[in-house]
Amino acid sequence: MELRQVKYFVAVAEELHFGRAAERLHIVQPAVSQQVRRLEREFGVELFDRSKRAVRLTDAGRALVPHARALLAAERAMADAMGSVRGAQESTLRVGTSVGLGLRLDAVLTALSERAPQLLVELVSGATATRLQRVRDGELDATFVRGADRAPGLELLPLWRDELVAALPAAHPLAERDGVDLAELAGLPLRIASRESNPHLFDAVVGACRAAGFEPVMGPEFTTDQDTLAAIASGRSSWSVYYAAQAAVQPAHRIAFRPFTGPVAAPSLPTCLAVRPDPPSRRLVALLDACGEVGDGTR
Numbered sequence: 101m102e103l104r105q106v107k108y109f110v111a112v113a114e115e116l117h118f119g120r121a122a123e124r125l126h127i128v129q130p131a132v133s134q135q136v137r138r139l140e141r142e143f144g145v146e147l148f149d150r151s152k153r154a155v156r157l158t159d160a161g162r163a164l165v166p167h168a169r170a171l172l173a174a175e176r177a178m179a180d181a182m183g184s185v186r187g188a189q190e191s192t193l194r195v196g197t198s199v200g201l202g203l204r205l206d207a208v209l210t211a212l213s214e215r216a217p218q219l220l221v222e223l224v225s226g227a228t229a230t231r232l233q234r235v236r237d238g239e240l241d242a243t244f245v246r247g248a249d250r251a252p253g254l255e256l257l258p259l260w261r262d263e264l265v266a267a268l269p270a271a272h273p274l275a276e277r278d279g280v281d282l283a284e285l286a287g288l289p290l291r292i293a294s295r296e297s298n299p300h301l302f303d304a305v306v307g308a309c310r311a312a313g314f315e316p317v318m319g320p321e322f323t324t325d326q327d328t329l330a331a332i333a334s335g336r337s338s339w340s341v342y343y344a345a346q347a348a349v350q351p352a353h354r355i356a357f358r359p360f361t362g363p364v365a366a367p368s369l370p371t372c373l374a375v376r377p378d379p380p381s382r383r384l385v386a387l388l389d390a391c392g393e394v395g396d397g398t399r
Contacts, residue, residue: 103175105139106168108132109147113165116155192220193383196231196243198371200262200343202350204394205244211390219383235374241384247300247369256372257388260395263359263368264305264341269333270356279361282312289319289338291328300369305341308360308367329355341367 111121112132122129140147147161157165193212197205209221224231224240231243236253248256266285268275274284286309295302309316319338322328332338333354342350347357360366373391375384 101139101142102135103171105135106171108135109139109161110165110168110172112136112148112155113157113161113168116157118155191218191383192222193387194222194224194240195387196224196226196234196240196374198228198244198246200246200346201244201371202343202345203348204260204262204345204371206349207394208387208390211393212386215390216383216386219386232374235376238376241381242373242375242387244371245374246371247304248372248374251374253377254374255377256374259371259373259391261368261370262343262345263366265344265347265357265359265366267329267332267340267342267347267352268356268358269337270354272337272356275356275358277358280358281362282308282360282364282366283314283362285309285339286312286314286316288317289336290316291319291322291332291338291340293322301341304367304369308364312362312364325350343369 108121108125108131111124112118115121115124118132118136119129122132125132136147143160143164145160146158147164149156149158201208212219212221224234224243226234228245228248231240232245232251232254234240235243244259245251245256246262250256266280266282268280274280290305290309292305293301306316320331322340328340329350329352332340333352342357344357344359350357373388380388
């Protein structure tokens with residue numbers, strides 16, 4: 101039994117005329133007659149008494165009508181439910197976030213809300229590899245990634261470069277200045293994530309130190325914001341790095357965040373948006389426009 105056969109049967113049952121039923125369904129009359137006959141053969145009963153003057157429901161036809169209407173009502177309810185789900189999906193933007201976006205992310209979300217106020221934004225954190233795979237699988241519309249130069253199966257759209265700043269004990273003499281020459285940190289242990297866990301950040305910072313003429317002294321590995329900053333503030337003098345956009349919103353009462361000065365360029369990393377190589381949806385276009393506005397420095 102096909103659903104269209106049920107629709108044709110109900111139309112004839114309500115019109116009691118094959119021609120009018122065909123007009124109502126916007127199809128030709130022979131198609132209606134053919135499908136109703138197939139339904140009758142499947143049930144093994146006559147659903148209509150047909151004569152040259154009139155079409156009437158048989159007892160079997162009358163028994164079938166309420167069940168056929170219930171089936172069509174269930175189909176409409178199912179279509180409505182799926183339409184609601186589809187509408188919610190189309191109005192929800194799922195974005196993977198990267199550590200340290202700070203004010204950048206806030207600016208992007210502000211610009212996005214102005215461009216597409218109807219969008220609901222769902223932010224998803226996690227390891228970079230996990231977020232990239234979720235974009236490939238269609239579970240995320242996009243994800244921010246920092247430092248990556250390739251992501252198989254995805255496009256990496258460059259957004260901006262995020263500069264790093266030094267995190268120092270507020271009581272350290274270097275914290276009294278507006279900026280820190282990277283070479284002046286040569287004697288202090290550096291607390292940073294291992295190369296295995298964050299190769300792009302590690303290489304950028306170590307490379308900048310070498311360009312400044314020294315090999316950094318490695319201190320304990322960076323763990324969490326709370327523990328690492330507490331250790332820098334209260335323990336043996338050491339330093340770390342933070343993305344400037346993150347440092348601007350990072351609560352740390354005994355820590356001084358200072359930009360790098362001097363002849364060596366401040367270490368920085370590019371931030372990209374990883375997307376599938378498909379025509380972008382309207383919600384993704386809105387995100388790209390918002391990122392472009394932030395990347396252009398208009399906020």
